[in-house]
Amino acid sequence: MKKLLTTAAALSLIAGAASAEGKLVIYHWFEYMPQDLLEKFSEEHDVEVVMDTYDSNEALLASLKAGAIGTYDVAVPGDYMVQIMGNEGLLDTIADGELANKGNIAPEWADPSFDPGRASSIPYQWGSTSFAVNRDVYEGDINSTDILFNPPEELSGKINMLDSQGEVLAMAALHMDIPQCSSDRDQLRALNDMLQSAKAHWASFNSDTAKEVLVSGDAAAGQIYDGFAAKARAEGANVEYAFPTQGYIVWMDNVVLLKDAPNRENALLFMDFLLEPENIAAVTNYARYNAGVTGVAGFLDPSLAEQPESNPPAEAGAGVFIEVCDQATQEVYDQIWTNLKK
Amino acid sequence: MAGGAATGGSVQSETYREARTWLLLPAWVTLGILTLAPLTIMLVYSFLTKEFRGGVIWEFSLAAYDQFFFDRGLFGDEPPRIEWTYIGIFWRSIWQAGAATVLSLLIGFPTAYFIAMRPQKERALWVFLVTIPYWVNLLIRTVSMKFLLRDEGPLNEGLMAIGLISEPLGIVNTNLAVQLGLFYSYLPFMVLPIYAAVERYNLALSEAAADLYAPRWTILRRIVLPSVRPGIVAGCILVFVPSLGSFLAPDLLGGAKTFMIGSLIEEQFKGNAGNWPFGAAASMILLTMVLILLILSARPSRKGVR
Incomplete structure (x- = not known):
């Protein structure tokens, strides 16, 4: 039995090494991102995805300041935390043209007070x-x-x-x-x-x-x-x-590009991936919040539009x-x- | 050290004298890297200036200890008075951990005694049974405990079904729930050292005392308890110390309505306050308290070994 397990582990390692071109390390909230969406990204771009989770904006900040900056590519802080992380110098700037799908951001979320001009972030869910x-x-x-x-x-x-x-x-x-x-x-x-x-x-x-x-x-x-x-x-x-x-x-959670991201290219690919209406709609269907991207309506679970929690x-x-x-x-x-x- | 000498350890160590330095090296490296270095960092941090929203500025400051002991009002500009908030939090934690320890001792001692009195062949099985729940993660066990104690849980429904109570006891989110949770989390740490001590106890001593007409209570008090005392002391320390810094049980079973030491320190690093020097100072004060406690409890047991 033990030998079998070892062999299986070795095989999966080889498989991982052979198939993935690069890596992407995500730091994310718990119970938020559907697993099949990560797998989809992993397959489309031939990238090995690793995800760690945190349970509050403050825990994210504490961990990054205690030395985790430089190990993660992207994180998903809430609105006020984007501003704080920006002030603390923990975010990288996305240059014009680096995100092909930046135009998909819904106009009302394109220039928020916590990250003017979306210099370092894209909308995730609100x-x-x-x-x-x-x-x-x-x-x-x-x-x-x-x-x-x-x-x-x-x-x-x-x-x-x-x-x-x-x-x-x-x-x-x-x-x-x-x-x-x-x-x-x-x-x-x-x-x-x-x-x-x-x-x-x-x-x-x-x-x-x-x-x-x-x-x-x-x-x-x-x-x-x-x-x-x-x-x-x-x-x-x-x-x-x-x-x-x-x-x-x-509140609005946002995907941010972290400073010293070890896989910056893949981080940008992932952000573009999440700006595709079909992909971000999958998160919305799972988490029951709202996306900040135009053109998602057709991909959403119809019951979401009527749910009382979204209709003040x-x-x-x-x-x-x-x-x-x-x-x-x-x-x-x-x-x-x-x-x-x- | 004293135990090693008593079991003949010193003779053995002569055999490897040449290699002693090298043999000890892994232990020293482990202790140095995993214990001393983090402690030193905490000690240094507790005397630094806090950086807003987490982190430290490398300037000497006593502000963290000042905050712990002196109250300067909501806006920080009143004349200093003694700050009771944190002393109160420490006192509550000591009380909770103490109650859990007493509860563990009351249940753990008879359990350990019972196991030690089983025939030799059965004992391993009983010890094994005691440890089974501990193969499961502490978080899962604490959550299960909450399910048991809930108002709609089996404990309350069972008691209501047999007519002992007419409405739920409302245990969850009280201090009692925290004590029960801590007790349940650390019970084997009480049972196992006491079992080890009772197993070594020579029953002939009890028989001799009984032959001399000592009543049962006297035998327990004057003969059994002093003989197994090191086991009891070890068990109490092993339950009390982790209970003191625990934050799972207070958060999940106590409803996190009041800080315990563990959650207060956690809040300084992971919470909104982001006050690392204060968290470090609170840890240092906790460490000092535990150290004093260990020194006090170590003294009489050394006398016992002779």
Whole structure:
């Protein structure tokens, strides 16, 4: 048996070495990229694809700054993290004409504030972060941030929050109608106090299992990404995704070209590959978010267009990106977060 | 060291005296590269200036330790007071790990004693059975534990079915859940050293004590426990120390609502704060605490060996 395994391993190594012209090393979120799409790219371009995963934008940044820069070709940071990584000098610039399919980027995503002119990134998927409520437990109006921060009795003590400072504090800012990077001391004190009293209603902080706790019924309401809420519904949970009148968070993940990419050519090939409507639509069908590329409509699962998680009602508040604060302001927010979890 | 001498190790080592340096080299290299170097980096980092969003600036600073011990208010400009936040987090972690250790000892000691009292041939099987759950990854075991303890899980449904309770106990996302999780994660580390000690214990001593009319409780307290004490101490350390720095059980079973030492340190490196010197300083303080604990527990056991 052992000999057989060794032989098999040796054979697969030879096969890998013989067939792949080059390599591509991707650093990506977990449970996001369909495996068959990677295989398709691998076959089309004769490239061996290796993928590592991370579970938060901050974990990606920490890993790259701790020395992983130079080992990966592309990563998939969220909007505000593209800006931070750009400021930190972790991104390479894509010269004009290097991406054949750059024109496929949807006009509204072609010049975003976090990466003007798409100098280093292309759109991957975008969606929203809000919360979902179990309709078996609570039947009233859910389109208010009160559900999280000042919940009705039925939901108190059964709420899961994302274990992510940016998303919790941005949602709290919307709830209180204050800027995300406020330096007004009264506002910051009020924010700190509001979170302390809201915490009494929360059961847990969990990002990785945000969907599972809703499906299992451990939580009756939970802060969640739109695609995860759609998946929870597909898995049988009677949950409804809310679009609060106070507003909700919009995010966009982007494929970026990392500085010192060891396989820069293949990274650009991969970015062009993901700008093909058919390919990026495959990601959308899998992850249940939205693509930022024109011409995807024909390749999308028809149920996506109608899914309630992608269709905010008319009275919904505005969708806002998470903002990047300066150091002095950020330190106060870090302190508020520590206070919340102490 | 003392154990080696007692089992005749010193005689053997004479045989290889010529080659001793070379034989020890792999151990020294491993220790140097895998233990000393990372520790030194952490120690140095804890005295550096933090770089915004992760990283360090190579300038000496005591800011990390200052942040740990002094509270300067939300905006950092009030006169310093004693900071209780982090001391509180450390205290909670010690308490959780301590509770898990006591729980492990209460279950682990009788288990180990039971196994050691089986006939020689059966013992290996029992030890084998104790280790079976540990072939599975810790994350999977912790998640399974959560499934057991959930409000709709088998524990609550079973208790409700037999009418012991009328509504779920609500164990998940409490300190109790964390303690149970830690206890379950590290139980074999308690059972195995105690088993090794009890197995060596000479039962004739118990019989002699019984012949002299010592009651059972006295035999256990005055004869058995002192004899197997090194095993108990080793078991307690092996459960307590990893529990102290654990973050899986607190995150998954405790709901991550309150920091434990492990999650506080993780947040400094992987979270939004990105404060590496502070994370390094908290690790150093934790290391110092564990070191003091080990020194205290090592002293009496050395006396025992003589």
